[in-house]
Amino acid sequence: MKKIYILSDMEGISGIRRSEQVQSSSPEYEEGRKLMMADINAAIEGAFDAGADEVVACDTHGGGGQVRIGEMDSRAMYETPGGGKLLPALDETFSGVVLLGHHARAGTLNGFLDHTMSSAHWFRYTLNGQEMGEIGIEAAYAGHFGVPVIAVSGDRALADEAIELFGRVECAVVKWALGRNRARCLPHGKGLAVIKETVKKAVEHADSFEPFKPEAPAVMQLTLYRSDMADELAKRPDVVRIDARTVQKNVASLADAWIW
Numbered sequence: 001m002k003k004i005y006i007l008s009d010m011e012g013i014s015g016i017r018r019s020e021q022v023q024s025s026s027p028e029y030e031e032g033r034k035l036m037m038a039d040i041n042a043a044i045e046g047a048f049d050a051g052a053d054e055v056v057a058c059d060t061h062g063g064g065g066q067v068r069i070g071e072m073d074s075r076a077m078y079e080t081p082g083g084g085k086l087l088p089a090l091d092e093t094f095s096g097v098v099l100l101g102h103h104a105r106a107g108t109l110n111g112f113l114d115h116t117m118s119s120a121h122w123f124r125y126t127l128n129g130q131e132m133g134e135i136g137i138e139a140a141y142a143g144h145f146g147v148p149v150i151a152v153s154g155d156r157a158l159a160d161e162a163i164e165l166f167g168r169v170e171c172a173v174v175k176w177a178l179g180r181n182r183a184r185c186l187p188h189g190k191g192l193a194v195i196k197e198t199v200k201k202a203v204e205h206a207d208s209f210e211p212f213k214p215e216a217p218a219v220m221q222l223t224l225y226r227s228d229m230a231d232e233l234a235k236r237p238d239v240v241r242i243d244a245r246t247v248q249k250n251v252a253s254l255a256d257a258w259i260w
C-alpha cells in the first residue's frame with residue numbers, strides 16, 4: 001500500500017515568474033492558480049504512474065484554498081491545512097511527501113520570492129541551531145510521523161536547500177531566479193514533464209528515503225524584522241525573549257515546530 005502526500009505552495013510552481021501571480025489581489029493571480037493546478041496534476045499523474053494506491057493533495061499558499069477542485073485529477077483526494085496541522089491527513093501510513101512549488105528560505109541569494117512562513121515578519125528561523133525554511137519545517141513535521149520528503153519542485157535555490165537539508169531527495173528544477181522578484185522558467189510543457197518524471201522516480205523508490213528527524217524536544221528560535229514584532233510574540237506562553245528581535249521556544253514534538 002503506497003500512500004503519497006503532495007503539499008503544494010505557489011512560488012515554485014512552473015511558469016510562475018512574477019510576484020503578482022501569487023498575490024490574490026492581483027489580476028494575474030488566476031493565471032498563477034491555473035499554472036498551480038497543472039503542476040499538481042502532473043505530480044498526481046507521476047505518483048499514480050509509479051504505482052501509488054492513494055494520493056492526498058493539499059495547498060499551503062496563504063493558508064491554502066487555491067486549488068480549483070473541479071480541475072484536479074479525480075484520482076486524488078484534496079484537503080487544506082487546518083486544526084493546528086500543516087498536512088492534516090498525514091500519518092505513519094504514508095510512504096512519502098512531495099513538496100511541490102516550494103521556495104527557498106528567507107535570505108537566500110537568487111531564490112525566487114524567498115521567505116520563511118511570513119515575508120513581512122520572519123527574518124531567520126532555526127531549529128536546534130540549524131537555519132531552515134518552510135521545506136525544513138514541513139519535512140520535520142512529516143519526520144514526526146516517520147515519513148520522508150521524497151521529492152521537491154521549485155527553483156534551483158530551493159533544490160540546493162533541499163539537498164543540503166535532506167541529503168537524498170529527488171528535485172524537479174523548473175526555474176532559475178534572477179534576484180528575488182523575477183525568474184527564468186522552463187517552457188510550460190517541459191516543466192510539467194520534469195515534475196511528472198521526478199515524482200514518478202521518487203515514488204517508485206519511496207521506501208529508500210530517510211525521514212528528516214531533528215532531535216526532539218527541540219529548540220526553535222525566530223528573528224523578526226523589527227523589535228515590535230518580537231514584543232508581540234514574547235507575550236505568548238512558553239516564548240522567551242533572547243534579544244530585541246529574537247524569541248525562543250522549546251517544543252516537545254516536531255509536529256509543533258512552527259507554532260509560536
Ligand SMILES: [Zn+2]
Binds near residue numbers: 009010011060062
Ligand atoms: Zn506561498
